[in-house]
């Protein structure tokens with residue numbers, strides 16, 4: 001039986017600033033203050049921290065595979081400088097209407113990561129800034145965290161088929177909450193009284 005716990009993280013709007021024009025180069029990928037440190041804390045606590053990102057800019061020809069790799073090296077390096085590591089980085093390169101199994105809200109990336117790293121999805125978290133991130137995490141059986149530093153600035157229940165389990169202002173607060181929960185204490189706002 002797989003037993004490792006993971007924290008799955010959406011990338012844009014969670015780890016780095018999002019942009020309506022897509023993040024196309026390492027220079028355009030501006031990490032949020034405290035994000036690499038938050039990932040390092042989760043890693044140190046024993047979680048596999050795994051990025052799961054929709055990157056349709058690849059299929060659109062806006063992002064080259066080389067540029068995406070350079071962005072991921074930049075991210076991994078920042079996490080390593082903070083004393084941690086990302087266990088994996090998964091991305092969907094397809095267009096939204098391609099019908100692939102990997103684009104969130106589909107669960108393909110989480111399932112692949114679970115197979116490759118022995119992850120227990122029901123013991124894991126999925127954090128993201130959009131309804132599709134929450135729907136994906138929920139469908140995979142994870143605990144879900146809505147992060148308000150990206151495209152969603154305020155929780156509006158009408159936009160969510162099902163509410164997130166937790167709502168946190170940013171990734172450092174989400175990491176704090178996850179670490180608190182793994183020690184059994186309360187923290188960030190619960191969605192049912194947001």
Ligand SMILES: [Mg+2]
Nearest residue numbers: 010012013129
């Ligand atoms: Mg996002």
Ligand SMILES: [Zn+2]
Nearest residue numbers: 092100102103
């Ligand atoms: Zn895909």
